[in-house]
Amino acid sequence: MEFSKRLGKLAPYPFVEISRIIAEKKAAGADVVTFGIGDPDIPTPDPIIERLLSASKHEPNHRYPETDGLPEFRKAIADWYKGRFDVQLNPDTEVLPLIGAKEGIGHAAFCFLDPGDIALIPDPAYPVYGVGTMFAGAESYTMPLTEANNWLPDYSAIPTNVADKAKIMWLNYPNNPTSAIATEDDFKEAISFCKKHNIALLHDAAYSEVGYEGYKPLSFMEIPGAKEVGIEFHSLSKTYNMTGWRSGMAVGNAEMIKALFQIKANLDSGIPQAVQEMSMQALLDDQTCVQTNIDIYQARRDRVITALTRMGLEVAVPKASLYIWAHIPDGFTSADFAARLLADNDIVVTPGSSYGEYGEGYIRLSLTTPDEQVEKGCIRLENWKIPAP
Numbered sequence: 001m002e003f004s005k006r007l008g009k010l011a012p013y014p015f016v017e018i019s020r021i022i023a024e025k026k027a028a029g030a031d032v033v034t035f036g037i038g039d040p041d042i043p044t045p046d047p048i049i050e051r052l053l054s055a056s057k058h059e060p061n062h063r064y065p066e067t068d069g070l071p072e073f074r075k076a077i078a079d080w081y082k083g084r085f086d087v088q089l090n091p092d093t094e095v096l097p098l099i100g101a102k103e104g105i106g107h108a109a110f111c112f113l114d115p116g117d118i119a120l121i122p123d124p125a126y127p128v129y130g131v132g133t134m135f136a137g138a139e140s141y142t143m144p145l146t147e148a149n150n151w152l153p154d155y156s157a158i159p160t161n162v163a164d165k166a167k168i169m170w171l172n173y174p175n176n177p178t179s180a181i182a183t184e185d186d187f188k189e190a191i192s193f194c195k196k197h198n199i200a201l202l203h204d205a206a207y208s209e210v211g212y213e214g215y216k217p218l219s220f221m222e223i224p225g226a227k228e229v230g231i232e233f234h235s236l237s238k239t240y241n242m243t244g245w246r247s248g249m250a251v252g253n254a255e256m257i258k259a260l261f262q263i264k265a266n267l268d269s270g271i272p273q274a275v276q277e278m279s280m281q282a283l284l285d286d287q288t289c290v291q292t293n294i295d296i297y298q299a300r301r302d303r304v305i306t307a308l309t310r311m312g313l314e315v316a317v318p319k320a321s322l323y324i325w326a327h328i329p330d331g332f333t334s335a336d337f338a339a340r341l342l343a344d345n346d347i348v349v350t351p352g353s354s355y356g357e358y359g360e361g362y363i364r365l366s367l368t369t370p371d372e373q374v375e376k377g378c379i380r381l382e383n384w385k386i387p388a389p
Protein backbone atom coordinates (compact mmCIF):
# COMPACT_ATOMS: atom_id res chain seq x y z
CA MET A 1 0.00 0.00 0.00
CA GLU A 2 1.29 3.47 -0.82
CA PHE A 3 0.22 6.61 1.01
CA SER A 4 0.29 10.18 -0.24
CA LYS A 5 3.37 12.39 -0.05
CA ARG A 6 1.36 14.90 1.97
CA LEU A 7 0.74 12.31 4.66
CA GLY A 8 4.49 11.75 4.87
CA LYS A 9 5.04 15.50 5.36
CA LEU A 10 2.86 15.62 8.48
CA ALA A 11 4.59 15.84 11.83
CA PRO A 12 2.59 14.12 14.60
CA TYR A 13 -0.10 16.59 15.78
CA PRO A 14 1.46 17.98 18.99
CA PHE A 15 -1.44 17.14 21.27
CA VAL A 16 -1.86 13.62 19.97
CA GLU A 17 1.74 13.00 20.99
CA ILE A 18 1.29 14.73 24.37
CA SER A 19 -1.89 12.71 25.08
CA ARG A 20 0.05 9.54 24.35
CA ILE A 21 2.81 10.49 26.80
CA ILE A 22 0.29 11.43 29.51
CA ALA A 23 -1.54 8.10 29.06
CA GLU A 24 1.76 6.24 29.33
CA LYS A 25 2.77 8.14 32.49
CA LYS A 26 -0.64 7.62 34.10
CA ALA A 27 -0.58 3.93 33.29
CA ALA A 28 2.75 3.79 35.13
CA GLY A 29 1.04 5.31 38.20
CA ALA A 30 2.32 8.91 37.88
CA ASP A 31 0.21 11.79 39.24
CA VAL A 32 0.44 13.95 36.14
CA VAL A 33 -0.50 17.63 36.20
CA THR A 34 -1.21 18.88 32.72
CA PHE A 35 -0.86 22.44 31.50
CA GLY A 36 -0.94 21.06 27.95
CA ILE A 37 -3.92 21.43 25.65
CA GLY A 38 -6.32 24.39 25.88
CA ASP A 39 -9.44 22.40 26.60
CA PRO A 40 -11.70 23.93 29.30
CA ASP A 41 -12.04 21.68 32.36
CA ILE A 42 -15.16 23.63 33.41
CA PRO A 43 -18.35 21.84 32.25
CA THR A 44 -20.67 23.24 29.58
CA PRO A 45 -23.25 25.38 31.47
CA ASP A 46 -26.49 23.56 32.40
CA PRO A 47 -28.95 25.58 30.27
CA ILE A 48 -26.89 24.75 27.19
CA ILE A 49 -26.86 21.04 28.03
CA GLU A 50 -30.62 21.14 28.79
CA ARG A 51 -31.21 22.52 25.32
CA LEU A 52 -29.13 19.72 23.78
CA LEU A 53 -31.20 17.14 25.68
CA SER A 54 -34.51 18.53 24.46
CA ALA A 55 -33.17 19.11 20.92
CA SER A 56 -31.99 15.51 20.73
CA LYS A 57 -35.63 14.36 21.04
CA HIS A 58 -36.79 16.53 18.17
CA GLU A 59 -37.01 14.13 15.22
CA PRO A 60 -36.08 16.56 12.42
CA ASN A 61 -32.75 16.88 14.22
CA HIS A 62 -32.08 13.18 13.58
CA ARG A 63 -31.58 13.80 9.87
CA TYR A 64 -28.74 15.32 7.84
CA PRO A 65 -28.17 18.97 8.69
CA GLU A 66 -27.65 21.54 5.92
CA THR A 67 -24.02 22.55 5.34
CA ASP A 68 -24.84 26.18 6.06
CA GLY A 69 -26.78 25.30 9.19
CA LEU A 70 -30.19 26.33 10.47
CA PRO A 71 -31.25 29.85 9.45
CA GLU A 72 -32.01 30.52 13.15
CA PHE A 73 -28.46 29.55 14.07
CA ARG A 74 -26.95 31.86 11.44
CA LYS A 75 -29.19 34.62 12.77
CA ALA A 76 -28.09 33.88 16.36
CA ILE A 77 -24.46 34.25 15.25
CA ALA A 78 -25.23 37.57 13.52
CA ASP A 79 -27.11 38.81 16.60
CA TRP A 80 -24.24 37.79 18.86
CA TYR A 81 -21.74 39.69 16.69
CA LYS A 82 -24.02 42.74 16.77
CA GLY A 83 -24.40 42.57 20.55
CA ARG A 84 -20.78 41.85 21.36
CA PHE A 85 -18.90 43.85 18.70
CA ASP A 86 -21.54 46.10 17.13
CA VAL A 87 -20.78 44.40 13.81
CA GLN A 88 -23.65 44.05 11.34
CA LEU A 89 -23.69 40.74 9.42
CA ASN A 90 -26.16 39.39 6.90
CA PRO A 91 -27.01 35.96 8.36
CA ASP A 92 -27.61 34.45 4.92
CA THR A 93 -24.54 35.67 3.07
CA GLU A 94 -21.95 36.67 5.67
CA VAL A 95 -22.23 33.86 8.22
CA LEU A 96 -21.27 30.20 7.90
CA PRO A 97 -21.50 27.71 10.80
CA LEU A 98 -18.49 25.40 11.17
CA ILE A 99 -17.96 22.05 12.85
CA GLY A 100 -15.56 23.90 15.14
CA ALA A 101 -13.17 26.60 13.93
CA LYS A 102 -10.47 24.00 13.23
CA GLU A 103 -12.57 22.41 10.49
CA GLY A 104 -13.17 25.74 8.74
CA ILE A 105 -9.55 26.82 9.09
CA GLY A 106 -8.34 23.59 7.51
CA HIS A 107 -10.87 23.73 4.67
CA ALA A 108 -10.33 27.46 3.97
CA ALA A 109 -7.00 26.71 2.30
CA PHE A 110 -8.85 24.92 -0.52
CA CYS A 111 -10.81 28.08 -1.31
CA PHE A 112 -7.77 30.18 -2.11
CA LEU A 113 -4.71 28.06 -2.70
CA ASP A 114 -3.57 26.05 -5.69
CA PRO A 115 -0.29 24.15 -5.90
CA GLY A 116 2.65 26.58 -5.90
CA ASP A 117 0.68 29.47 -4.35
CA ILE A 118 1.91 31.29 -1.25
CA ALA A 119 0.18 31.68 2.12
CA LEU A 120 1.57 34.09 4.73
CA ILE A 121 1.67 32.19 8.00
CA PRO A 122 2.71 33.54 11.40
CA ASP A 123 5.30 31.62 13.39
CA PRO A 124 4.74 30.61 16.18
CA ALA A 125 1.12 29.72 15.33
CA TYR A 126 -1.74 27.31 15.71
CA PRO A 127 -0.48 24.49 13.44
CA VAL A 128 -3.61 24.15 11.27
CA TYR A 129 -2.88 27.28 9.16
CA GLY A 130 0.32 25.71 7.82
CA VAL A 131 -1.06 22.18 7.54
CA GLY A 132 -4.07 23.37 5.48
CA THR A 133 -1.63 25.23 3.22
CA MET A 134 0.44 22.10 2.72
CA PHE A 135 -2.67 19.97 2.05
CA ALA A 136 -3.61 22.42 -0.73
CA GLY A 137 -0.15 21.95 -2.28
CA ALA A 138 0.80 25.57 -1.55
CA GLU A 139 3.83 27.06 0.20
CA SER A 140 3.89 28.74 3.61
CA TYR A 141 5.90 31.95 3.81
CA THR A 142 6.78 32.46 7.47
CA MET A 143 6.00 35.77 9.17
CA PRO A 144 8.11 35.60 12.36
CA LEU A 145 6.34 36.82 15.49
CA THR A 146 8.88 38.16 17.94
CA GLU A 147 8.71 39.55 21.43
CA ALA A 148 10.48 42.70 20.16
CA ASN A 149 7.54 43.35 17.80
CA ASN A 150 4.86 42.49 20.40
CA TRP A 151 4.28 39.14 18.66
CA LEU A 152 2.91 40.85 15.55
CA PRO A 153 4.16 40.33 11.98
CA ASP A 154 6.58 42.88 10.54
CA TYR A 155 4.94 43.47 7.16
CA SER A 156 7.85 45.60 5.95
CA ALA A 157 10.08 42.50 6.13
CA ILE A 158 7.97 40.61 3.58
CA PRO A 159 9.60 40.96 0.14
CA THR A 160 7.32 42.69 -2.39
CA ASN A 161 7.47 39.76 -4.82
CA VAL A 162 6.28 37.42 -2.03
CA ALA A 163 3.52 39.82 -0.93
CA ASP A 164 2.35 40.25 -4.54
CA LYS A 165 2.22 36.49 -5.06
CA ALA A 166 0.60 35.64 -1.70
CA LYS A 167 -3.07 34.65 -1.81
CA ILE A 168 -3.90 34.59 1.88
CA MET A 169 -2.59 35.75 5.23
CA TRP A 170 -3.47 34.17 8.57
CA LEU A 171 -3.64 36.18 11.79
CA ASN A 172 -4.83 35.17 15.25
CA TYR A 173 -5.44 37.60 18.13
CA PRO A 174 -5.70 37.07 21.06
CA ASN A 175 -2.89 34.82 19.98
CA ASN A 176 -2.22 31.19 20.58
CA PRO A 177 0.44 30.42 21.79
CA THR A 178 1.89 33.84 22.76
CA SER A 179 -1.29 35.40 24.30
CA ALA A 180 -0.49 38.64 22.47
CA ILE A 181 -3.31 40.98 21.55
CA ALA A 182 -3.85 43.21 18.52
CA THR A 183 -4.96 46.84 18.67
CA GLU A 184 -7.18 48.63 16.19
CA ASP A 185 -4.05 50.10 14.56
CA ASP A 186 -2.50 46.64 14.26
CA PHE A 187 -5.57 45.38 12.40
CA LYS A 188 -5.66 48.54 10.24
CA GLU A 189 -2.06 47.93 9.21
CA ALA A 190 -2.87 44.30 8.31
CA ILE A 191 -5.94 45.33 6.29
CA SER A 192 -4.08 47.98 4.34
CA PHE A 193 -1.20 45.56 3.59
CA CYS A 194 -3.67 42.93 2.35
CA LYS A 195 -5.59 45.46 0.25
CA LYS A 196 -2.38 46.72 -1.33
CA HIS A 197 -1.27 43.23 -2.33
CA ASN A 198 -4.72 41.72 -3.01
CA ILE A 199 -4.39 39.16 -0.23
CA ALA A 200 -7.35 37.53 1.55
CA LEU A 201 -7.02 38.11 5.31
CA LEU A 202 -8.17 35.21 7.47
CA HIS A 203 -8.41 36.11 11.13
CA ASP A 204 -8.86 33.52 13.84
CA ALA A 205 -10.61 34.99 16.89
CA ALA A 206 -11.08 31.79 18.89
CA TYR A 207 -9.99 33.55 22.14
CA SER A 208 -11.81 36.88 21.80
CA GLU A 209 -14.02 36.15 24.83
CA VAL A 210 -11.23 35.49 27.31
CA GLY A 211 -9.96 38.93 28.31
CA TYR A 212 -8.69 39.79 31.79
CA GLU A 213 -9.29 42.77 34.10
CA GLY A 214 -12.19 43.92 31.95
CA TYR A 215 -10.19 43.91 28.71
CA LYS A 216 -12.50 43.12 25.75
CA PRO A 217 -10.53 41.85 22.75
CA LEU A 218 -11.48 43.28 19.36
CA SER A 219 -13.04 41.47 16.47
CA PHE A 220 -11.15 42.20 13.26
CA MET A 221 -14.63 42.72 11.76
CA GLU A 222 -14.96 45.93 13.81
CA ILE A 223 -12.24 47.58 11.76
CA PRO A 224 -13.32 49.58 8.68
CA GLY A 225 -12.49 47.71 5.49
CA ALA A 226 -12.30 44.28 7.16
CA LYS A 227 -15.22 42.85 5.19
CA GLU A 228 -13.63 43.93 1.90
CA VAL A 229 -10.57 41.77 2.48
CA GLY A 230 -11.40 39.06 4.90
CA ILE A 231 -13.29 36.71 7.11
CA GLU A 232 -13.04 35.87 10.78
CA PHE A 233 -13.11 32.39 12.27
CA HIS A 234 -14.70 31.97 15.65
CA SER A 235 -15.57 29.21 18.01
CA LEU A 236 -17.93 28.37 20.86
CA SER A 237 -15.30 26.01 22.24
CA LYS A 238 -13.42 28.24 24.65
CA THR A 239 -16.18 30.78 25.36
CA TYR A 240 -18.82 28.30 26.54
CA ASN A 241 -16.68 25.26 27.45
CA MET A 242 -17.95 23.49 24.38
CA THR A 243 -14.83 21.92 22.85
CA GLY A 244 -16.55 18.52 22.88
CA TRP A 245 -19.60 19.66 20.93
CA ARG A 246 -17.81 21.08 17.86
CA SER A 247 -19.37 24.37 16.96
CA GLY A 248 -17.93 27.50 15.42
CA MET A 249 -18.39 29.97 12.60
CA ALA A 250 -16.82 32.00 9.85
CA VAL A 251 -18.16 35.51 9.22
CA GLY A 252 -17.38 38.40 6.91
CA ASN A 253 -16.78 38.82 3.19
CA ALA A 254 -19.75 37.26 1.36
CA GLU A 255 -17.74 35.92 -1.60
CA MET A 256 -15.27 34.25 0.72
CA ILE A 257 -18.08 32.80 2.84
CA LYS A 258 -19.68 31.41 -0.32
CA ALA A 259 -16.38 29.84 -1.40
CA LEU A 260 -15.97 28.14 1.98
CA PHE A 261 -19.57 26.94 1.80
CA GLN A 262 -18.88 25.37 -1.62
CA ILE A 263 -15.84 23.51 -0.34
CA LYS A 264 -17.64 22.34 2.79
CA ALA A 265 -20.78 21.28 0.91
CA ASN A 266 -18.60 18.79 -0.95
CA LEU A 267 -16.78 17.48 2.10
CA ASP A 268 -18.99 17.55 5.19
CA SER A 269 -22.64 17.58 6.15
CA GLY A 270 -22.72 20.37 8.69
CA ILE A 271 -23.10 20.55 12.46
CA PRO A 272 -25.61 18.12 14.05
CA GLN A 273 -28.78 20.18 14.45
CA ALA A 274 -29.11 19.43 18.16
CA VAL A 275 -25.64 20.94 18.59
CA GLN A 276 -26.74 23.97 16.56
CA GLU A 277 -29.65 24.38 18.95
CA MET A 278 -27.41 24.25 22.00
CA SER A 279 -25.11 26.75 20.28
CA MET A 280 -28.05 29.13 19.83
CA GLN A 281 -28.79 28.74 23.51
CA ALA A 282 -25.17 29.62 24.32
CA LEU A 283 -25.04 32.68 22.07
CA LEU A 284 -28.45 34.13 22.92
CA ASP A 285 -28.76 33.29 26.62
CA ASP A 286 -27.57 35.53 29.40
CA GLN A 287 -23.75 35.65 29.18
CA THR A 288 -22.81 35.47 32.87
CA CYS A 289 -21.07 32.11 32.35
CA VAL A 290 -18.46 33.90 30.21
CA GLN A 291 -17.38 36.18 33.05
CA THR A 292 -17.51 33.27 35.52
CA ASN A 293 -14.96 31.46 33.34
CA ILE A 294 -12.76 34.52 33.02
CA ASP A 295 -12.66 34.94 36.82
CA ILE A 296 -11.57 31.32 37.21
CA TYR A 297 -8.86 31.62 34.53
CA GLN A 298 -7.64 34.94 35.92
CA ALA A 299 -7.05 33.45 39.38
CA ARG A 300 -5.19 30.53 37.79
CA ARG A 301 -3.21 32.90 35.58
CA ASP A 302 -2.03 34.85 38.63
CA ARG A 303 -1.10 31.66 40.51
CA VAL A 304 0.89 30.24 37.59
CA ILE A 305 2.67 33.56 36.96
CA THR A 306 3.71 33.64 40.62
CA ALA A 307 5.09 30.11 40.41
CA LEU A 308 6.99 30.73 37.17
CA THR A 309 8.43 33.99 38.50
CA ARG A 310 9.55 32.22 41.68
CA MET A 311 11.28 29.67 39.44
CA GLY A 312 13.17 32.56 37.86
CA LEU A 313 11.48 32.38 34.44
CA GLU A 314 10.69 35.52 32.47
CA VAL A 315 6.98 35.71 31.80
CA ALA A 316 4.58 38.40 30.61
CA VAL A 317 1.16 38.67 32.26
CA PRO A 318 -1.36 37.94 29.48
CA LYS A 319 -4.25 40.34 28.91
CA ALA A 320 -6.24 37.63 27.13
CA SER A 321 -6.36 33.96 26.06
CA LEU A 322 -5.99 30.76 28.02
CA TYR A 323 -2.21 30.60 27.92
CA ILE A 324 0.95 31.65 29.69
CA TRP A 325 3.93 31.99 27.36
CA ALA A 326 7.12 31.74 29.39
CA HIS A 327 10.74 32.24 28.39
CA ILE A 328 12.87 29.26 29.41
CA PRO A 329 16.44 29.46 30.72
CA ASP A 330 19.24 29.70 28.12
CA GLY A 331 20.85 26.45 27.15
CA PHE A 332 17.66 24.37 26.97
CA THR A 333 15.59 23.73 23.88
CA SER A 334 11.90 24.08 24.61
CA ALA A 335 11.44 20.35 23.94
CA ASP A 336 14.24 19.49 26.42
CA PHE A 337 12.81 21.80 29.05
CA ALA A 338 9.31 20.34 28.63
CA ALA A 339 10.78 16.84 28.81
CA ARG A 340 12.61 17.71 32.07
CA LEU A 341 9.41 19.11 33.58
CA LEU A 342 7.68 15.87 32.75
CA ALA A 343 10.47 13.59 33.90
CA ASP A 344 11.27 15.45 37.16
CA ASN A 345 7.83 16.79 38.14
CA ASP A 346 5.17 14.90 36.16
CA ILE A 347 4.14 18.25 34.70
CA VAL A 348 3.01 18.60 31.10
CA VAL A 349 3.60 21.85 29.20
CA THR A 350 3.79 22.44 25.47
CA PRO A 351 7.22 23.23 23.99
CA GLY A 352 7.16 26.51 22.03
CA SER A 353 8.83 24.76 19.11
CA SER A 354 5.57 22.82 18.50
CA TYR A 355 4.24 26.10 17.11
CA GLY A 356 7.16 26.79 14.76
CA GLU A 357 10.83 27.64 14.88
CA TYR A 358 10.19 31.13 16.35
CA GLY A 359 8.48 29.48 19.31
CA GLU A 360 11.84 28.04 20.34
CA GLY A 361 13.01 29.33 23.73
CA TYR A 362 9.49 29.32 25.21
CA ILE A 363 6.97 26.98 26.77
CA ARG A 364 3.20 27.36 26.80
CA LEU A 365 1.08 26.60 29.87
CA SER A 366 -2.67 26.25 29.48
CA LEU A 367 -4.97 27.43 32.28
CA THR A 368 -7.67 24.85 31.56
CA THR A 369 -6.70 22.66 34.51
CA PRO A 370 -8.79 22.36 37.70
CA ASP A 371 -7.74 24.73 40.51
CA GLU A 372 -6.43 22.00 42.82
CA GLN A 373 -4.29 20.61 39.97
CA VAL A 374 -3.00 24.10 39.19
CA GLU A 375 -2.03 24.51 42.86
CA LYS A 376 -0.34 21.12 42.95
CA GLY A 377 1.55 21.88 39.74
CA CYS A 378 2.62 25.31 40.97
CA ILE A 379 4.00 23.88 44.21
CA ARG A 380 6.02 21.35 42.22
CA LEU A 381 7.33 24.12 39.96
CA GLU A 382 8.31 26.31 42.91
CA ASN A 383 10.16 23.46 44.59
CA TRP A 384 12.00 22.37 41.47
CA LYS A 385 15.68 23.11 41.28
CA ILE A 386 16.17 23.64 37.55
CA PRO A 387 18.99 21.31 36.51
CA ALA A 388 21.89 22.38 34.30
CA PRO A 389 20.96 22.07 30.62
Ligand SMILES: Cc1ncc(COP(=O)(O)O)c(C=O)c1O
Pocket residue numbers: 038099100101102103126172176204206234235236237243247248
Ligand atom coordinates in the same frame (compact mmCIF):
# COMPACT_ATOMS: atom_id res chain seq x y z
C1 LIG B 1 -6.04 29.60 17.63
C2 LIG B 1 -7.05 28.51 17.60
N1 LIG B 1 -7.96 28.50 16.63
C3 LIG B 1 -8.89 27.54 16.54
C4 LIG B 1 -8.92 26.52 17.46
C5 LIG B 1 -9.94 25.40 17.31
O1 LIG B 1 -11.17 25.75 17.79
P1 LIG B 1 -12.39 24.73 17.65
O2 LIG B 1 -12.46 23.95 18.92
O3 LIG B 1 -13.56 25.60 17.42
O4 LIG B 1 -12.12 23.85 16.47
C6 LIG B 1 -8.00 26.48 18.50
C7 LIG B 1 -8.02 25.37 19.47
O5 LIG B 1 -7.21 25.22 20.32
C8 LIG B 1 -7.03 27.51 18.56
O6 LIG B 1 -6.10 27.51 19.51
